[in-house]
Amino acid sequence: KLQEREEHIRESWVRAMEARLVREELEKCQKAEGVNHYENCKWLSEKYLTMLKDSQVR
Numbered sequence: 001k002l003q004e005r006e007e008h009i010r011e012s013w014v015r016a017m018e019a020r021l022v023r024e025e026l027e028k029c030q031k032a033e034g035v036n037h038y039e040n041c042k043w044l045s046e047k048y049l050t051m052l053k054d055s056q057v058r
Contacts, residue, residue: 019051 026048029041 015051015054019048019054022048022051 022044026041026044029044030037033040
């Protein structure tokens with residue numbers, strides 16, 4: 001049971017770190033694209049939002 005809990009925590013952290021990496025890429029995209037970032041980075045922001053819902057550490 002303890003091993004299952006540790007595995008769950010590990011998976012939660014991996015998802016959280018993946019979301020963090022996507023957020024960092026989104027920030028880079030927004031800075032690089034300037035005023036066009038709403039159009040050009042939309043896919044990245046949508047991906048980040050979906051990952052954010054799934055990546056909460058429990």
